[in-house]
Amino acid sequence: MTVAIVDYGMGNLHSVSKAVERLGYECVVTGDAEQILAADSVILPGVGAFGDAMGHLRENGLDLVVKQVAAGEQPLLGICLGMQLLFSTGEEHGSHEGLDILSGSVVRFAPRDGYKVPHMGWNKLSFRQPENPLFVGLEEGHVYFVHSYHALVAKESDLLAVTDYGYPVTAIVGQDNVFGMQFHPEKSGELGIKLLGNFLKIKRERA
Secondary structure (H helix, E strand, C coil): CEEEEECCCCCCHHHHHHHHHHCCCEEEEECCHHHHHHCCEEEECCCCCHHHHHHHHHHCCHHHHHHHHHHCCCCEEEECHHHHCCEEEECCCCCEECCCCEEEEEEECCCECCECCCEEEEEEEEECCCCCHHHCCCCCCEEEEEECEEEEECCHHHEEEEEECCCEEEEEEEECCEEEECCCHHHCHHHHHHHHHHHHHHHHHHC
């Protein structure tokens, strides 16, 4: 089984690929459409600004490739900024169109007493849909976040887990074969690795 990690010049590619390999999967870091579309599962990572990331994806035609993956049967996982890009729009440094795979917008945290921006550190997940395949065999626990913007999900059915940062904040989303994690599973200890492992099992279980 091969896992493609989309390389568009703005991702935590090394740490994600090493985590995938530790789980026992063959991993290819690539910006090649054919390799991405031939993979069993696809991961869209991301570190940086929403608008810049969309620009890089479009320059290489990878926005269309990711949309093709989402429209097919390959499981797709967006991580951190990669999750945010799945949504319709992002408001970081102006308004930008996202991939519009999931309905909703990505907005900056509102200033609140006692809550710093960026949201950085370990926060507990609260499963909204514990029956989802991502959560098989898992209990709610802490994962590692680093972000100044968060997703407002338009469809409640797409919201799989939240964390509390003064109010419920989108932590995991999912619709059919498309998933997203706002935190970094590869940096989130045992729970993060198990969540990543459950994602990678989805293709095999559906086959």
